[in-house]
Amino acid sequence: MKIFYVYLLKCSDDSYYTGITSDLSERVESHQNGKYKDSYTSSRRPVQLVFYCEFTEPEQAIETEKQIKKWSRAKKEALIQGEFERLPNLAKKKFNR
Structure with a gap:
């Protein structure tokens, strides 16, 4: 069974990059080099x-990658830190009154 990975990299300018691959170590190395x-x-x-x-279905991995790419920095950082309970609240739009 083939495994697909959705991954986040933290870049030297403090930004995040989200990607998808079937060979995580090779992909990270290619980014690094x-x-x-x-x-x-x-x-x-x-x-x-x-x-x-990790995903076993490529379609699900692709959809997850697309979803994460649209997330705010705060939501990505909650995911990275494993604070899954915060994710729904970080998805809500804030309105000015």
């Missing part, structure tokens, strides 16, 4: 793997 010169992480090295999760 700047293998793709025009990629988001190439000019933001070194990078650090701060979160990953």
Whole structure:
């Protein structure tokens, strides 16, 4: 059974990068080495793997990656820290009165 990984990297400029792969160690190494010169992480090295999760269905992994990419920084950091109970509240939009 093939495993797919959705992962988050913390970049040297303190930003986060979200990606998907079927070979996590090779993918992180390619980010770290700047293998793709025009990629988001190439000019933001070194990078650090701060979160990953595993999937057996590629469609579910792709949907999860797309979802996380839309999240706020605060929500990504709650995920990284394992504070799953905070995720629903961080999804709510704040309105000014």
